[in-house]
Amino acid sequence: MNMEKSYDPKNIEQKLYSTWEENGYFESGIVEKDSYCIMLPPPNVTGSLHMGHAFQDTLMDALIRFNRMRGKDALWQCGTDHAGIATQIVVERQLTQKGIARQDIGRKAFLEEAWRWKAESGGTITEQLRRMGSSMDWSREKFTLDDELSNTVKQVFVSLYREGLIYRGKRLVNWDPVLKTAISDLEVVSEEEKGSLWHMCYEMEGTQEKIIVATTRPETMLGDTAIAVHPEDVRYKHLIGSSVKLPITNRLIPVIADDYVDQEFGSGCVKITPAHDFNDYLMGQRHNLPLINIFEDDATLNENVPEKYRGLDRFIARALIVKEMQSLGLLEKIDDHTLMVPRGDRTRTVIEPYLTDQWFVQVAELAKPAVEAVEQGDVKFVPENWSKTYFDWMNNIQDWCISRQLWWGHRIPAWYDEEGVIYVGTDEADAREHGGVPKSVALRQDEDVLDTWFSSALWPFSTLGWPEKTPEFKQHYPTDVLVTGFDIIFFWVARMIMMGLKFTGSVPFKEVYIHGLVRDAKGQKMSKSKGNILDPLDLIDGIDLSDLVNKRRAGVMKSGDANKIELETRSEFPKGIESFGTDALRFTFAIMATQGRDIRFELTRINGYKNFCNKVWNAARFVLSVVEQYKGQTAEKDLIIGVPEQWIRERFRASIAQVVKGFNEYRFDRSAQSLYEFVWDDYCDWYIEVSKVRLYREGTSQQVKDGICSVLIEMLEDLLKALHPIMPFITEEIWLKLRPILPARGESIMLEPYPAPERHDDAKAVEIFEWLKEFVLGIRRIRADYNIEPKKVISLSVFGNNEEQLGWLQQNEDVILTVGRVGNISLAKEPLIEAATSLVGELTLYIPFDGLIDKNAERIRLQKELEKAEKVARQTEKNLENQSFIEKAPAKVVEEMRARLENSASAIVKLQAQIVKL
RNA sequence: GGGUGCUUAGCUCAGUUGGUAGAGCAUCGCCCUUACAAGGCGAGGGUCGCAGGUUCAAAUCCUGCAGCACCCACCA
Numbered sequence: 001m002n003m004e005k006s007y008d009p010k011n012i013e014q015k016l017y018s019t020w021e022e023n024g025y026f027e028s029g030i031v032e033k034d035s036y037c038i039m040l041p042p043p044n045v046t047g048s049l050h051m052g053h054a055f056q057d058t059l060m061d062a063l064i065r066f067n068r069m070r071g072k073d074a075l076w077q078c079g080t081d082h083a084g085i086a087t088q089i090v091v092e093r094q095l096t097q098k099g100i101a102r103q104d105i106g107r108k109a110f111l112e113e114a115w116r117w118k119a120e121s122g123g124t125i126t127e128q129l130r131r132m133g134s135s136m137d138w139s140r141e142k143f144t145l146d147d148e149l150s151n152t153v154k155q156v157f158v159s160l161y162r163e164g165l166i167y168r169g170k171r172l173v174n175w176d177p178v179l180k181t182a183i184s185d186l187e188v189v190s191e192e193e194k195g196s197l198w199h200m201c202y203e204m205e206g207t208q209e210k211i212i213v214a215t216t217r218p219e220t221m222l223g224d225t226a227i228a229v230h231p232e233d234v235r236y237k238h239l240i241g242s243s244v245k246l247p248i249t250n251r252l253i254p255v256i257a258d259d260y261v262d263q264e265f266g267s268g269c270v271k272i273t274p275a276h277d278f279n280d281y282l283m284g285q286r287h288n289l290p291l292i293n294i295f296e297d298d299a300t301l302n303e304n305v306p307e308k309y310r311g312l313d314r315f316i317a318r319a320l321i322v323k324e325m326q327s328l329g330l331l332e333k334i335d336d337h338t339l340m341v342p343r344g345d346r347t348r349t350v351i352e353p354y355l356t357d358q359w360f361v362q363v364a365e366l367a368k369p370a371v372e373a374v375e376q377g378d379v380k381f382v383p384e385n386w387s388k389t390y391f392d393w394m395n396n397i398q399d400w401c402i403s404r405q406l407w408w409g410h411r412i413p414a415w416y417d418e419e420g421v422i423y424v425g426t427d428e429a430d431a432r433e434h435g436g437v438p439k440s441v442a443l444r445q446d447e448d449v450l451d452t453w454f455s456s457a458l459w460p461f462s463t464l465g466w467p468e469k470t471p472e473f474k475q476h477y478p479t480d481v482l483v484t485g486f487d488i489i490f491f492w493v494a495r496m497i498m499m500g501l502k503f504t505g506s507v508p509f510k511e512v513y514i515h516g517l518v519r520d521a522k523g524q525k526m527s528k529s530k531g532n533i534l535d536p537l538d539l540i541d542g543i544d545l546s547d548l549v550n551k552r553r554a555g556v557m558k559s560g561d562a563n564k565i566e567l568e569t570r571s572e573f574p575k576g577i578e579s580f581g582t583d584a585l586r587f588t589f590a591i592m593a594t595q596g597r598d599i600r601f602e603l604t605r606i607n608g609y610k611n612f613c614n615k616v617w618n619a620a621r622f623v624l625s626v627v628e629q630y631k632g633q634t635a636e637k638d639l640i641i642g643v644p645e646q647w648i649r650e651r652f653r654a655s656i657a658q659v660v661k662g663f664n665e666y667r668f669d670r671s672a673q674s675l676y677e678f679v680w681d682d683y684c685d686w687y688i689e690v691s692k693v694r695l696y697r698e699g700t701s702q703q704v705k706d707g708i709c710s711v712l713i714e715m716l717e718d719l720l721k722a723l724h725p726i727m728p729f730i731t732e733e734i735w736l737k738l739r740p741i742l743p744a745r746g747e748s749i750m751l752e753p754y755p756a757p758e759r760h761d762d763a764k765a766v767e768i769f770e771w772l773k774e775f776v777l778g779i780r781r782i783r784a785d786y787n788i789e790p791k792k793v794i795s796l797s798v799f800g801n802n803e804e805q806l807g808w809l810q811q812n813e814d815v816i817l818t819v820g821r822v823g824n825i826s827l828a829k830e831p832l833i834e835a836a837t838s839l840v841g842e843l844t845l846y847i848p849f850d851g852l853i854d855k856n857a858e859r860i861r862l863q864k865e866l867e868k869a870e871k872v873a874r875q876t877e878k879n880l881e882n883q884s885f886i887e888k889a890p891a892k893v894v895e896e897m898r899a900r901l902e903n904s905a906s907a908i909v910k911l912q913a914q915i916v917k918l
Numbered sequence: 919g920g921g922u923g924c925u926u927a928g929c930u931c932a933g934u935u936g937g938u939a940g941a942g943c944a945u946c947g948c949c950c951u952u953a954c955a956a957g958g959c960g961a962g963g964g965u966c967g968c969a970g971g972u973u974c975a976a977a978u979c980c981u982g983c984a985g986c987a988c989c990c991a992c993c994a
Contacts, residue, residue: 003953005953005954006954006956007954007956190991197994213994214994215994216994217994228994260992260993261993261994262993262994264993265993265994266993266994267994269994270993270994271994272994277992277994278992279992279993279994280992280994282992339993339994340991340992340993383923385922385923386922388921388922389921389922389989389990392920392921392989392990393989393990396990396991486988486989487989517988521930523930523987591942592930592931594931594932596922596923596924597923597924597931598923598924598987598988599930599931600930600931602929602930602943604929604930604942604943604944605930605942605943607943607956608942608943608956609942610956611954611956611957612956613956614954614956614957615953615954615956615957617953617954618953618954618956618957619953619954620953621953621954622953622954623953624953625953626953661934665934667934669931669932670932670934673932673941673942676941676942677941684953684954685958688953689958692953696952777960780959780960781959781960781961783948783959783960784947784948784959784960784961785960785961787947787948788948789948789949790948790949790951790958790959791949791951821951871938872938875938876938879937879974879975882974882975883974884973884974884975885974885975886974887974888973888974888975889937889974889975890937892937893937893975896937896938897937897938900938
């Protein structure tokens with residue numbers, strides 16, 4: 001059996017993945033087994049994998065593999081999203097570089113471009129998902145613009161429309177003047193920015209009186225249709241009902257009273273622009289004010305403003321308005337002011353409230369059952385506190401603007417006749433039939449497409465073939481868990497719950513696991529523009545410094561920033577990034593996936609877990625070589641299973657119980673931690689070391705040797721299986737090498753049953769082995785404290801009259817002799833003086849000075865031990881002297897406390913005596 | 919203006935119904951011992967953000983405060 005001396009993930013991973021995929025191991029069968037199903041949050045089809053994906057995919061894959069091994073019919077439904085805005089921006093940018101605007105080539109040609117781009121780059125992310133080891137069912141891969149999914153979209157749209165839950169109307173919406181499309185509230189991000197508050201003077205009509213209004217957007221004055229004051233404001237009460245002459249346009253507008261106005265802010269007078277502000281719009285409705293739209297769709301000024309301002313950009317117009325007001329002597333003052341500026345999440349441009357015809361979903365009615373589902377626990381958020389966030393949003397939910405003035409997406413299935421009457425249907429024929437429109441009447445389809453999130457909201461059932469009653473839908477819906485980030489609870493999670501309940505009658509998933517954000521080592525959010533992103537593939541394969549620098553510089557806009565980023569990158573990664581392999585990356589994600597906290601990704605951590613991979617690799621290398629050398633033909637029933645064997649089995653049982661619990665509770669950190677400790681501390685540091693002694697020693701019977709070999713193998717296989725959901729590649733690679741010496745097994749570790757936490761009744765063995773560990777540690781501490789050369793063989797004396805422990809000593813003498821580098825062990829009839837001392841259970845072990853140890857040093861060492869014991873004694877005494885402790889604390893705790901005091905007291909006596917003698 | 923999370927060793931973080939404060943990395947010794955130097959063996963290091971309260975007992979429960987981060991919200 002040949003294994004390289006150290007683990008090298010290169011070459012192994014991709015080969016194994018191809019085998020798995022080719023053999024169909026990822027595919028769910030519709031079989032007589034319980035389903036376990038996860039929906040992959042579909043990544044943008046033309047996107048590429050970032051650390052957030054890698055993290056999320058690791059967790060999902062761990063769950064899927066774990067449940068598959070536990071005998072479930074596991075389906076990880078995968079696919080990609082057409083990502084309307086994001087993809088359209090990319091394609092438009094490509095056209096712009098060729099000097100073409102999308103309007104030049106028209107809708108049809110543009111869509112061909114977009115599909116071409118999808119074909120070209122659509123494989124990137126799916127290939128990267130494969131590199132992560134993701135065991136998703138590729139045979140069922142979907143795309144949101146597939147015919148099947150598009151049909152679902154149309155059906156849902158038509159059905160909601162006919163029920164009156166979708167309507168079209170002229171409303172003030174968030175308008176992105178760069179993309180020239182409406183966007184939803186969620187796609188607007190408000191950011192605090194420094195700006196100004198301009199105080200402008202308006203003259204009253206007919207009197208000389210002036211009033212002052214404060215505004216952050218002077219240019220919108222061209223669309224003002226009122227001035228509002230508070231009805232109780234004594235300063236302005238007398239003006240209510242009179243008119244103001246709006247400067248520049250010289251229109252007359254009324255002064256109105258509305259208690260929305262805050263008397264304390266600014267001057268207490270508010271200019272009202274109903275067509276360009278959400279509050280003003282509402283106020284306009286209350287007071288029947290006219291709406292004057294002053295913008296074109298690109299936010300240049302339109303024909304409703306004085307001629308000199310027409311065609312100007314809004315910000316240029318702003319400056320000119322301020323200048324003109326100033327020259328008219330109507331600019332009172334300018335204050336610095338920080339305000340929340342609404343920006344588009346894709347374009348970062350300032351969003352305009354803009355009056356247009358759009359399609360909306362009336363959400364309140366859908367939200368109600370979706371809230372109840374979470375209240376009743378049909379959907380559970382993990383961690384639980386996210387349900388509060390969900391409730392807060394759902395209880396204040398606004399109608400959802402679902403139309404986008406884009407081309408890439410699901411075209412709205414609505415048609416208009418000459419008079420603009422709307423006919424909705426799954427296709428034109430259906431719309432005609434439903435609306436009773438004869439063939440002779442020409443219909444034209446709505447130009448707009450649906451918000452990408454509309455189709456995403458249907459993902460859990462559209463991918464399973466709904467509305468057809470497919471076997472997949474029956475088997476896998478509702479799905480088990482949705483794994484996602486908090487940032488799309490509103491965008492996606494809430495909407496899936498609403499749509500799922502509305503159309504399938506049940507929730508789309510039973511649990512929602514919300515994970516944290518992956519940040520850089522300094523705790524900063526990773527972003528291209530900050531130049532601090534790490535590419536998961538670079539962590540897997542490694543990257544040299546110059547490539548890394550170039551990659552990071554490329555994401556940055558300003559060249560000054562790029563230089564700064566280059567410097568930072570060079571100091572943080574002086575040698576670039578070495579190759580860590582997928583398993584190390586995945587293990588890092590898993591062990592850092594605690595709940596309710598973001599994770600900081602540090603190279604030191606992943607490096608540590610790469611070492612862990614190597615540790616597993618070498619343990620396996622050891623087991624395989626040792627088995628080859630020492631294993632005989634002992635029959636199963638004749639194997640001698642010793643104390644260490646019983647102990648390691650019990651340790652595994654306890655560990656695997658923790659691991660299973662961790663997976664069930666989405667505490668991947670605990671599962672991973674528990675596995676790490678078992679493999680390294682228990683299996684490698686103790687069991688393997690102790691096994692060596694007994695295998696290498698002459699005179700060990702073949703039954704014992706075969707017992708050891710069989711448990712070495714058994715534990716190795718079990719730990720590989722236990723680790724497999726987190727580290728799929730290395731575990732498979734080793735398991736395949738191990739398989740020839742295992743009883744009949746299947747083709748792949750991923751199809752093997754997950755180890756179960758079976759009961760072993762090995763309490764005694766555990767007690768003995770833990771005692772043995774203490775004994776060895778006692779020797780090691782003395783050796784280390786006195787710098788006794790590791791090669792130096794020492795003698796040992798033991799004093800004590802605990803027959804049981806003396807028996808353990810005798811039974812395990814060989815282990816102590818070898819692991820402790822001890823030449824011989826003798827029993828002392830009385831305490832020794834000229835020796836270093838260590839207390840182990842009821843026994844005292846002595847290492848005679850023999851010139852190795854200085855008497856004074858030993859006295860100091862014992863003094864320290866004594867202080868420790870005294871501290872414990874004081875603490876426990878304090879408790880036990882307290883009457884109310886004895887009365888009120890549980891008996892078990894009191895008992896423990898007594899035992900602890902007894903132990904420390906006996907240690908104190910022994911240590912004091914020894915110190916005195918010295 | 920509301921809301922959520924965080925504050926524990928030098929760093930990054932665990933700490934599950936309250937019952938002797940833990941890990942990894944880093945640091946300091948000693949070892950290239952035939953699975954692994956990507957390793958082994960050992961050591962040092964913490965008034966658990968601050969102030970109160972509940973309790974026999976508080977890192978853990980309650981209240982208040984401070985700092986940091988994030989989310990939501992129409993103050994011109």
